[in-house]
Amino acid sequence: MSRMGLGFSKRMSVLAGGIALVMAGMTAGQAEETAVAALTEAQASPAFYLPQIRPIQPGEVPLTGVHAVAQPYVAFNTAVDEAFKSQLATPREVRRLLDGLRFSEPQMVAQSWLAHRGLIAAENPEFREGVRLALARDGAISVMQQLSGRGSYARNIHGADAAVAAVLERVANDNYRMTVLKGRFLSTAQEFQTKRWGMIDRPETTAPVDFADAGAGDSLATQITETLQNFSPISPAHAYASPLMERVLAYGALHVIATSLETDVSTAEMAPADRRTTSCLNWAKLNLNQCVAAAHFPSEEAWCTATHAIEDVRACWEKVLPAADR
Structure with missing residues (x-):
């Protein structure tokens, strides 16, 4: 029995059988034209409309499939949007936004990022057409078995290049927004230092800690507390391997199917x-x-948010971009 399981095989056998009945008695070219035409009609129906990439609202029917898998990253991205709109004026506001940016299951977030980007790929009309052509040519079971995220099948689907371009455009936009947001939280950390309630332990020179420099270079641990010296550095090298886009396109193709x-x-x-x-x-x-556990002052909490809730996470997907767009 294949990895896809008996239930999947039976379900997809029914789908494949339906396509086979349509194709019976036709030439290969006629069969492909008929299958593509049928799938084009499905595209026009309300059932094919791609769901909006946003958090599910109270009272809505629970999402399924790729869109359901994407929800943890959608929630994180919504928290980024909310922080972007905020004035970051008070420690309470910073803490509230930090709560929204935190996550407990890294693996779930990593997979949901793939699904979220896959939904963007699925919105590309050339890629959707390519998936439909692959279905007509190879059958649903064969196509879905090859959408494992390994190899290069998804990247060779017609329209994959256009879908990748759309995904990279969105990744570059999110990368830029998070870079800007990091800078805003660092500026907030500096501003909090000027407030009585935001003062941190000063070096003997009584000069303020330069959070902007700290964000770009040395850890704040060397300037605030020895407790923070054990941080693990986050670099783009941790995050990216070349098959990542294969997985993104596989999610996109599965959603189209x-x-x-x-x-x-x-x-x-x-x-x-x-x-x-x-x-x-x-x-x-x-x-x-x-x-956050080592932080004692609002300025430190703002710095933690900039450096670890935003910048460290941003770096985990930066390498997917061309060097000029990072």
Whole structure:
């Protein structure tokens, strides 16, 4: 029995059988034209419309498939949006935003990032057409078995290049926003130092700690407390391996298949999170927890947010971008 399981095989056999009946008695070219035409009609139906990438609202029907897997990253991205709109005026506001940016399951966040980017790929019309052509040519079972996130099948689907370009555009935009947001929290940390309630232990020179420099270079641990010296450095090298985009496109293709054929795709049939990104996010989480635990002043909490809740996480996906866009 294949990894996809008996339930999947039976479900997809029914789907494949339906396509086979349509194709019976036709030439290969006629069969492909007929299958593509049928799937094009499905595209126009409400069932095919791609769900909006946003958190599920109270009272809504629970999401399934790729869109459900994407929700942890959607929640994180929503927290980034909220922080971006905030004035960061008070310690209470910083703590509230920090709570939204924290996560407990790095592996879940890493996988949800793949699903979120896959949904963006699925919105590309060329890629959707390519997936439909692959279904008509190879059949649903064969296509889905090859969307494992390994190899290069998804990257060779017609329209994959256009989908990758759309994904990279979104990643670059999010990367820029998080870079700007990091700077705002560092500035807030500096501003909090000027307040009586935000003062930190000064060096003997009584000069204020330069949080902007600290964010770009040495750890704040060397300037505030020995407790923070054990942080693990986060670098883009932790996060990215070349097959990452294969997994993103596999998620996108699975979403197109599910919406086109009006079926569900279980999480067991989706590529897992890659280990490097999961490890990177885990270090970001641990660093943040340690930093917040050691922080005694609002300025330190703002610095922890900038450096570990935002910058460390941003670095976990930076390497997917061309060097000029980082």
